[in-house]
Amino acid sequence: xxxxxxxxxxxxxxEKLVRxxxxxKFEAGTKLPSEHDLAQxxxxxxxxxxxxxxxxxxxxxxxxxxxxxxxxxxxxGNYFVTRALQFFKLRETTLTDLVEARExxxxxxxxxxxERAWDEEIETILKLxxxxxxxxxxxxxxxxxxxxxxxxxxxASKNEVLRELFSTIQDILMVQLRKIMGLYGVAxxxxxxxxxxxxxxxxxxxxxxxxxxxxxxxxxxxPYVAKIIENSDLNSEGEG
Numbered sequence: 001x002x003x004x005x006x007x008x009x010x011x012x013x014x015e016k017l018v019r020x021x022x023x024x025k026f027e028a029g030t031k032l033p034s035e036h037d038l039a040q041x042x043x044x045x046x047x048x049x050x051x052x053x054x055x056x057x058x059x060x061x062x063x064x065x066x067x068x069x070x071x072x073x074x075x076x077g078n079y080f081v082t083r084a085l086q087f088f089k090l091r092e093t094t095l096t097d098l099v100e101a102r103e104x105x106x107x108x109x110x111x112x113x114x115e116r117a118w119d120e121e122i123e124t125i126l127k128l129x130x131x132x133x134x135x136x137x138x139x140x141x142x143x144x145x146x147x148x149x150x151x152x153x154x155x156a157s158k159n160e161v162l163r164e165l166f167s168t169i170q171d172i173l174m175v176q177l178r179k180i181m182g183l184y185g186v187a188x189x190x191x192x193x194x195x196x197x198x199x200x201x202x203x204x205x206x207x208x209x210x211x212x213x214x215x216x217x218x219x220x221x222x223p224y225v226a227k228i229i230e231n232s233d234l235n236s237e238g239e240g
Contacts, residue, residue, distance in 0.1 A: 013044055013052035021061055021072055031069040032062065051178075058174040098169065098176065099225050103217040105165050106150060110197055110213035113156035114206040121156040122202045128152065129191075129198045136187045143177045149194055153213075156201065180224045189220050 020026055032038060032053075039049045053070055056062045063071045117125070128149045135141035150173075154166045180186055193216035200208035 009044055009048050010051045010055070013042055013048055014055045016042065017052060017056055018059075018061060021056075021075065026072045028072050028074040031071055034069070054178065055175050058178070059171045095176075095225055095229065096222070098172065099217060099221050101169065102173065102221070103214065105162055106153065106217070107210050107213045109154045109157040109159065109162050109166075110201065111206040111210040112159055112162075113153050114201045114204055114209040116158045117156035117201055121152060125149065125152050125156065125198045126202055129195050132187075132191055132194060136191060139181045139187065142187045143174070143181045146177055146181070146190065146194070147174055149198075153197070153201070176225075179228055180221065186220065186224055190216070193220060 017026075017032075026032060033041065035046055035049060039046045042049065053062060053064065057064050057070075061073055061075055063073055065071060113121075113125075128145050132142055132145045132149065135145055147170075151166075151170070154163055157163075181190075193212055196212035197209055197216065200206075200212055
């Protein structure tokens with residue numbers, strides 16, 4: 001028999017909320033109960049609930065209006081809901097598979113971007129790297145810029161198949177980035193590779209762009225996903 005895997009409480013809370021929304025227990029356009037009330041209903045800490053709500057916002061299920069509340073979005077399509085629920089069922093090998101799939105997509109995208117990027121796209125990529133540099137001490141902001149960077153590289157590749165493949169995992173990617181970036185020191189390690197990728201694209205060097213993107217995945221993304229999988233404390237983050 002296989003050992004039972006520990007599941008992050010945050011992911012369990014997110015899954016429960018997605019199911020409640022998809023089943024109509026919270027109507028579109030209305031507000032979720034207050035953070036205090038919802039945490040009591042689910043018997044979890046407010047920190048765990050807050051992170052779960054951020055996951056749902058990333059996936060497009062809710063909109064957080066600071067100082068007002070969290071509103072349920074109009075979510076249509078069973079496929080969207082099913083895909084979100086599948087994320088919370090990811091097992092260790094699947095999470096590793098996701099990183100490897102990203103590597104396959106984005107290494108090629110970086111190479112093509114170095115060959116095909118327009119001047120304005122290069123300018124945006126370089127600007128995002130500068131903004132990432134200024135956000136290293138702010139994980140939330142860094143994640144946003146990191147995500148935008150990868151989206152822009154995919155767009156600059158001018159390959160519609162790569163764009164479509166990336167779009168199928170981008171919501172899961174954002175949640176994954178939030179998990180990884182919460183670990184101490186990841187932003188500093190990640191930033192250098194993003195700078196190398198940007199410079200290679202800006203100078204039109206496809207091989208250097210591909211190498212830098214591959215190194216980013218193999219020396220940062222994969223090792224830190226492994227840490228999340230192996231470390232039970234990180235894997236149960238937000239418990240209680």
